[in-house]
Amino acid sequence: MAKYEEYERKTEELLLPIMEEYSFELVDVEFVKEGSNRYLRAYIDKPGGITIDDCEAVSRRLSDLMDEKDFIEEAYILEVSSPGLGRPLKKEKDFARSLGQEVEVRCYRPIEHVKEFGGILKTYDAKTVTIQENENTDRVLERDNIALIRLAFDF
Incomplete structure (x- = not known):
């Protein structure tokens, strides 16, 4: 398993209890490099759509857990967002x-x-x-x- 896949898997494990607590759906997690930056992105959804406040709440919880577990060796930017209109079909x-x-x-x-x-x-x-x-x-x-x-x- 590639390092980025391991990061995604571990992040998903941290997110699933948060998703259950808020009754949200975890659509996807990705760890990607764009330009000189690396991004850890979590895409979340719920019936009726995700709000900015929803993303902020999940981001704060996930950020705290990521700081505590500290399993990603390199610098990255954490983003939590809606999958958007053109959401990919993965699962x-x-x-x-x-x-x-x-x-x-x-x-x-x-x-x-x-x-x-x-x-x-x-x-x-x-x-x-x-x-x-x-x-x-x-x-x-x-x-x-x-x-x-x-x-x-x-x-």
Whole structure:
């Protein structure tokens, strides 16, 4: 397991009791490098949406626990936020909740010279995702070729 995956796993373990206490959902945890900074991000949600006050409350609790446990060796910026409009689908519950909704899919390897697809999420299983691109076309995509799948949104 990579170091960043271990950081994410341990952070998730710290967050789960907080999520249960507040009746929030932990959508994702990521430890990433952007430019010269590293970020530890927790994405949280609840029915009706997350507020800034919700994020602040969780951030304060998590920050205290992170200081106490001190398992991340390098400097990082802690962020707690909503997953946003274009939330990625990562866990099985994300796929189940998004059935029938419009999604955007980005693939690692092109399929017929195309790496990005959009459509209605019809089905999924451990190996494939099926989207309905239009009335007559369903596209079955291999999950191991999916770099990102997220809810589509328009402004």
